[in-house]
Each structure stands twice: as structure tokens, then as C-alpha cells.
Amino acid sequence: MSKLGKALLPAVFGIVVLGLWEWGVRAAEIPDYVLPGPLAIFNALTANFTDLAQGLAVTLQVTVVALVLAALTGAGIAFLLAQSKLAEHMLFPYAVILQVTPIVTVAPFVIIWVSNIFVVLLILAWMAAVFPIISNTLFGLKSVDPNLRDLFRLYGATKPQTAWRLLLPSTLPHFLSGLRIAGGLALIGTVVAEMVAGTSGERSGLASRLLEASYRLELAKALACFMLLSITGLVLYALLDWLSGRLLRHWHESALESAHD
Amino acid sequence: MNAPLLTLSGITQSFPSGTQALRPVDLSIAEGSFVSLVGPSGCGKSTLLRIASGLLTPTSGRVARAFESKPGGVAFVFQDSTLMPWATVARNVSLPLELAGVAAPEAVVRATDALRRVGLAEFADAYPRQLSGGMRMRVSIARAIVTNPRLLLMDEPFAALDEFTRFKLNEDLLQLWQANRWTVMFVTHSVREAVFLSERVVVMSPRPGAVVADLTIHLPAPRTDAMRLGHAFADECARLTHILGQAMGVAA
Numbered sequence: 001m002s003k004l005g006k007a008l009l010p011a012v013f014g015i016v017v018l019g020l021w022e023w024g025v026r027a028a029e030i031p032d033y034v035l036p037g038p039l040a041i042f043n044a045l046t047a048n049f050t051d052l053a054q055g056l057a058v059t060l061q062v063t064v065v066a067l068v069l070a071a072l073t074g075a076g077i078a079f080l081l082a083q084s085k086l087a088e089h090m091l092f093p094y095a096v097i098l099q100v101t102p103i104v105t106v107a108p109f110v111i112i113w114v115s116n117i118f119v120v121l122l123i124l125a126w127m128a129a130v131f132p133i134i135s136n137t138l139f140g141l142k143s144v145d146p147n148l149r150d151l152f153r154l155y156g157a158t159k160p161q162t163a164w165r166l167l168l169p170s171t172l173p174h175f176l177s178g179l180r181i182a183g184g185l186a187l188i189g190t191v192v193a194e195m196v197a198g199t200s201g202e203r204s205g206l207a208s209r210l211l212e213a214s215y216r217l218e219l220a221k222a223l224a225c226f227m228l229l230s231i232t233g234l235v236l237y238a239l240l241d242w243l244s245g246r247l248l249r250h251w252h253e254s255a256l257e258s259a260h261d
Numbered sequence: 262m263n264a265p266l267l268t269l270s271g272i273t274q275s276f277p278s279g280t281q282a283l284r285p286v287d288l289s290i291a292e293g294s295f296v297s298l299v300g301p302s303g304c305g306k307s308t309l310l311r312i313a314s315g316l317l318t319p320t321s322g323r324v325a326r327a328f329e330s331k332p333g334g335v336a337f338v339f340q341d342s343t344l345m346p347w348a349t350v351a352r353n354v355s356l357p358l359e360l361a362g363v364a365a366p367e368a369v370v371r372a373t374d375a376l377r378r379v380g381l382a383e384f385a386d387a388y389p390r391q392l393s394g395g396m397r398m399r400v401s402i403a404r405a406i407v408t409n410p411r412l413l414l415m416d417e418p419f420a421a422l423d424e425f426t427r428f429k430l431n432e433d434l435l436q437l438w439q440a441n442r443w444t445v446m447f448v449t450h451s452v453r454e455a456v457f458l459s460e461r462v463v464v465m466s467p468r469p470g471a472v473v474a475d476l477t478i479h480l481p482a483p484r485t486d487a488m489r490l491g492h493a494f495a496d497e498c499a500r501l502t503h504i505l506g507q508a509m510g511v512a513a
Contacts, residue, residue: 145343147339147343148343151343151356152360153316154336155356155357155360155408156331156332157360161360165345165356169345172347250347251388251389252347
């Protein structure tokens with residue numbers, strides 16, 4: 001199948017589904033506060049554009065900052081854990097606990113302990129995103145080619161030389177695959193945190209506005225928020241995927257398709 | 262015979278798992294010689310090579326080197342080409358120089374020269390995955406010789422290659438050695454390879470490994486491709502096969 005065909009196929013499917021949805025809603029005369037059609041959602045989006053854009057900006061800000069923090073701290077924690085088997089055995093279970101604990105259950109405590117709502121959202125989104133980065137980076141650090149390690153040792157490489165020239169590039173593909181998962185999780189974490197924290201007003205994110213709209217039975221606006229969040233997640237993933245391919249394009253199997261040789 | 266460059270005395274090796282890899286091994290390697298180690302799988306040849314390189318400290322025994330031990334003095338070629346997939350061929354070859362702090366312009370010149378000597382000058386900017394297995398092994402050899410090492414250790418470097426490529430690399434390695442006279446310790450499973458390349462072949466017993474035979478190969482230098490078809494070569498191969506068979510406890 002041609003490249004264009006591959007790109008068009010999902011779009012055609014989406015348009016057909018939206019068309020059926022619009023037709024169904026009109027034919028069955030379903031009121032907007034029960035199920036609005038796609039056109040009503042689009043109208044809600046344009047009518048509330050400033051409002052929703054503000055919300056999106058807040059949500060994006062939390063998501064991106066949390067993701068960057070998760071990337072830095074996750075990689076750092078993995079590097080520390082890789083330094084000794086003892087440290088790994090002692091601490092890794094806690095990283096797992098961090099992952100398996102639903103953040104909804106942690107949120108009330110964080111809200112009590114931290115007064116700044118932005119920091120609350122950040123902490124919860126970070127908690128959701130950091131584990132795949134720790135886990136993947138640690139896996140990468142442990143799967144460095146032992147012969148290359150020997151080679152570096154034989155040539156008297158210093159610790160920084162080994163870290164910079166061997167560990168960093170060997171681990172990069174694993175780190176990036178962790179980052180791609182973490183991107184989606186950071187967004188989910190932000191959304192869940194916003195809903196639990198129950199922010200309102202100018203500084204509230206898209207998820208808070210979604211909740212607010214649904215309480216008022218403004219279902220078209222709520223669904224507009226929902227769609228914006230989905231698109232945000234998609235764009236975030238696409239960006240991270242592009243970044244990964246870009247960084248690995250010369251050498252890694254995962255990026256082979258984009259290389260020309 | 263030249264003075265020994267490397268002397269291993271009373272080397273034994275046991276691993277924490279309880280496996281005894283080497284019985285006391287005494288071996289001395291003359292400067293500028295090409296010595297092959299042959300023996301059954303798991304007999305400790307690779308372990309002995311790692312001990313000679315200094316990567317592994319033996320359980321007991323002494324390793325004496327007749328040269329200053331500084332990075333680049335000993336080079337190691339692994340069975341796998343062990344290249345950094347993220348670096349170009351040139352950067353792979355200059356790695357030992359870069360780690361030793363050699364200035365970039367000089368490192369580039371020396372890496373280019375090493376690549377030229379293995380016949381890969383025009384592939385400097387390629388990435389390892391763009392090369393065939395034989396070419397990757399040439400890059401690995403270029404990286405090993407770039408520091409002009411005193412001792413070159415090779416652990417079954419051609420085992421994974423097809424026969425034709427292997428023959429070609431054997432010849433090229435021999436030419437490089439004849440031109441530079443590094444001291445080479447070469448681990449192999451192949452009798453023909455050992456006979457063709459070596460001045461001396463050390464035969465090891467099954468685990469725990471020990472030296473059971475030490476033969477000089479009676480073939481004139483310089484060795485040529487044509488020699489592989491001659492009687493002398495066939496005779497030496499037969500002799501080594503016989504001794505190897507005895508070492509493995511099989512009637513040859």
C-alpha cells in the first residue's frame with residue numbers, strides 16, 4: 001500500500017464514524033445534554049476557544065515540566081541503582097511501589113502537604129511518569145555489551161569517559177523507549193491530578209474544565225475538552241517518537257526505516 | 262629465539278561457581294612471535310587470554326610482562342567485532358587513542374592509517390551496521406593495531422566468518438604481522454588456521470586446562486597462499502590434528 005493510502009485510511013475511517021454519529025444523533029433526536037453530535041462539539045470548541053486554550057496551556061505546562069523532571073530524575077535514579085547490586089536490591093522495590101500505587105490514592109495526602117496547586121499537579125504527574133524511565137534506563141545500563149566494557153577497561157578509560165562514551169549511548173535507545181511511554185503517562189497523571197485536586201478558575205487545566213462542564217451538563221464542551229486531551233496525547237507521542245528516531249537514525253535498529261542505505 | 266615478552270608462571274584459575282578453569286599453566290611468549298592456542302571447547306584458552314591481557318586476575322600464579330604496562334600496550338580482538346554501533350568506523354578505530362588523550366588531529370591521522378592498513382580507508386564514515394561481518398572484523402583489527410601494541414591478543418576472531426572471508430583475513434593478518442612483528446597470541450579452533458598463521462602452537466587439555474603440547478610449525482616464512490596447497494602444510498596439519506586428538510582423549 002502506498003504511503004499516502006496508509007495515512008488516509010485512518011482519516012477515512014474517522015470521518016465515516018463521525019458522519020454516522022452525527023446522522024444517528026439527528027435521526028434519533030437525542031438532546032445535546034445527553035449526547036451531542038460532532039458538529040455541536042466543534043461549535044462548543046470554537047465558542048469556548050479562549051477558555052479551553054487557557055486550560056490546555058496549564059495542562060501542557062504541567063505535563064511537559066513533569067516529563068522533563070521525570071526524564072532527569074528517572075535517568076539519575078537508574079544510574080545510581082546501576083552502581084551497585086546492593087543499592088538496586090534495596091531500592092528498586094520502592095520504585096515498583098511508586099508505579100503500582102494508583103496516584104488517585106496518593107493525591108489527597110499531597111494536597112494536604114503541599115499548598116501550591118501547580119506543585120501538587122507536578123508531583124502527581126511525575127509519580128505517574130517516572131517509573132518506565134527508571135526501569136528502561138536501568139535495563140539499558142545493565143545490557144551494555146560486556147566486551148565493550150572490557151575494551152574500555154583495557155584502554156584505561158576513566159569513569160567519566162566510560163559513562164559518557166559507553167554507558168550513555170548504549171542506554172539511549174532504552175531511555176528513549178521509556179520516555180515515549182512516560183509522555184503518555186505524564187499526561188494521564190496530570191489529568192487525574194487535576195480531577196482529584198478539583199482546581200477551578202483561570203489556573204485550572206483542561207481536565208478540571210472537562211469536569212466542570214460535565215457537572216453543568218455542558219456535554220459538548222466537556223467532549224471538546226476530551227478530544228483536545230486525546231489530540232494532545234497523540235501529538236506528544238508523535239513528538240517523542242520523532243525525537244527518538246532522530247537521535248538514533250544512524251545506528252539503531254528501531255530507527256532503520258528512516259535511514260537511507 | 263627472542264627474549265620472552267610475556268611470561269605466565271603457575272597460573273591457575275577457579276571461578277566462584279567452583280569451576281576450575283585452569284590447572285597450573287606455565288607459558289612464555291617470545292617477543293615478535295605468533296603463537297596460537299588450540300584445544301577443546303571450554304578448555305580455558307579464552308580465560309588464559311584474558312589473564313594475559315590483564316582483564317582477569319588469576320587465582321594464583323604470576324604474569325610478567327617485559328614492557329611498561331600502559332593503555333594501548335596490549336590490544337584485544339574479541340570473537341565478535343565488538344564495535345560501538347553508534348559511532349562511525351573512524352571513531353571506533355580512534356577510540357583507544359581518544360581514551361588515552363591523544364589530540365584529535367593526530368588520532369584522525371593514525372586511525373586513517375590503521376584503516377588503510379586493513380584495506381578499509383574508504384569506509385571511515387560508514388556505520389558498523391552498513392558493513393559485512395568480515396569488514397567489521399577488519400575494523401576491529403584496525404582498532405587493535407592503532408596503538409601499535411606490544412602484545413596483540415586475539416580470541417577466535419574469525420570463527421564466525423565464512424571460510425572464504427576467513428582465508429582472506431588470515432592472509433591479511435599474516436602480512437600485517439610480518440610487516441610489524443607485534444607479539445601475537447591467537448586462540449582458534451581451526452587446525453588449518455593455526456598452522457597457516459603460527460610459528461608455534463600451544464595445545465591445551467580439556468578443562469581444567471593445561472598445556473599438553475607445544476609445537477613449532479615448520480613452514481618457511483613468508484607464508485603464502487600457495488603454501489596451503491603443499492605437502493608441508495598438509496603434513497603439519499596432520500601432525501597438529503593428531504596431537505589435538507590425543508589431548509582430547511580421542512584416538513586420532
